[in-house]
Amino acid sequence: xxxxxxxxxxxxxxxxxxxxxxxxxxxxxxxxxxxxxxxxxxxxxxxxxxxxxxxxxxxxxxxxxxxxxxxxxxxxxxxxxxxxxxxxxxxxxxxxxxxxxxxxxxxxxxxxxxxxxxxxxxxxxxxxxxxxxxxxxxxxxxxxxxxxxxxxxxxxxxxxxxxxxxxxxxxxxxxxxxxxxxxxxxxxxxxxxxxxxxxxxxxxxxxxxxxxxxxxxxxxxxxxxxxxxxxxxxxxxxxxx
Ligand SMILES: NC(=O)c1ccc[n+]([C@@H]2O[C@H](COP(=O)([O-])OP(=O)(O)OC[C@H]3O[C@@H](n4cnc5c(N)ncnc54)[C@H](O)[C@@H]3O)[C@@H](O)[C@H]2O)c1
Numbered sequence: 569x570x571x572x573x574x575x576x577x578x579x580x581x582x583x584x585x586x587x588x589x590x591x592x593x594x595x596x597x598x599x600x601x602x603x604x605x606x607x608x609x610x611x612x613x614x615x616x617x618x619x620x621x622x623x624x625x626x627x628x629x630x631x632x633x634x635x636x637x638x639x640x641x642x643x644x645x646x647x648x649x650x651x652x653x654x655x656x657x658x659x660x661x662x663x664x665x666x667x668x669x670x671x672x673x674x675x676x677x678x679x680x681x682x683x684x685x686x687x688x689x690x691x692x693x694x695x696x697x698x699x700x701x702x703x704x705x706x707x708x709x710x711x712x713x714x715x716x717x718x719x720x721x722x723x724x725x726x727x728x729x730x731x732x733x734x735x736x737x738x739x740x741x742x743x744x745x746x747x748x749x750x751x752x753x754x755x756x757x758x759x760x761x762x763x764x765x766x767x768x769x770x771x772x773x774x775x776x777x778x779x780x781x782x783x784x785x786x787x788x789x790x791x792x793x794x795x796x797x798x799x800x801x802x803x804x805x806x807x808x809x
C-alpha cells in the first residue's frame with residue numbers, strides 16, 4: 569500500500585494509460601481525483617471532468633482536487649493527443665489542439681499544483697520516447713512531447729528543494745485507443761496492426777497500459793525518492809529509428 573493516505577489528481581484518466589494509473593493508485597490506498605472529458609466510467613474516485621483546452625478549468629483544477637481530497641500529493645499529467653502528418657499538412661487548429669492539451673495544460677496544472685504541494689509530493693508527466701528522439705512525420709506531436717520532457721527537467725531541478733519531485737515517463741508504442749485509432753484512420757485492422765508491431769519490439773510485444781502505469785506509479789512513490797527531473801524511457805528494448 570504505497571499510496572496510503574496520498575491524494576492524487578490524474579488527467580486523461582478515462583484513456584488507456586489513465587485508467588491503469590487510476591486503478592493502481594486506488595489499489596494501493598490513494599484518494600484519487602480524475603479528470604477527462606467524460607469520467608463517468610470510473611468508480612471510487614472524485615470526478616472533475618472538463619476540457620483541458622480551457623485555461624480557466626486548468627488553472628482551478630488542482631485547488632478543486634485539493635479541496636475535495638483534503639490536499640494534493642501526486643499529480644499525473646497523462647492526457648495527450650496525437651497529431652499525425654508532416655508539417656505541411658498541419659493546420660493552425662492542429663497546432664492549438666496539440667500544444668494546448670500536451671503542453672499548455674500540464675504547464676498550467678504544474679503551476680497551480682506546486683504551491684499546494686509539500687515535502688514528499690510528486691508530479692509524473694507522460695512524455696514519449698519521441699520527445700527524446702523524433703520519429704518521422706509527427707512534428708507537432710514530437711515537439712509537444714519534447715516540451716513536456718523539458719518542462720519536467722526544469723521543474724525537477726527548480727522544486728527539489730521543496731521536496732517536490734517531477735519526473736516523466738517516455739513510452740514507445742502502447743496498446744491504447746490512441747494507437748489503435750491511428751490504425752483505424754488509415755483503414756487498417758487494429759488487432760492485426762498491433763500484432764505486426766509486436767514483432768518489431770525486442771521484448772516481443774508493444775506495451776500494455778499497465779506496463780507504463782507501473783513505472784508512473786513507481787515514479788510517484790517514495791521508492792523513487794532520489795529521482796527528480798528524470799525522463800524514463802519504457803520501450804521494451806525498441807529504440808526510435
Ligand atoms: N499509446 C501510445 O502509444 C503512447 C506512446 C507514448 C506516449 N503516450 C502518451 O500517453 C498518454 C496517455 O495516452 P493513451 O495512450 O492512454 O491515449 P488515450 O487516447 O487512450 O488517452 C488520452 C486521454 O486524454 C484525454 N484528453 C485528450 N484531450 C483532452 C482534453 N482536451 N480535455 C480533457 N481530456 C483530454 C482523452 O479523452 C483520453 O481519455 C498521452 O499523453 C500520450 O501522448 C502514448
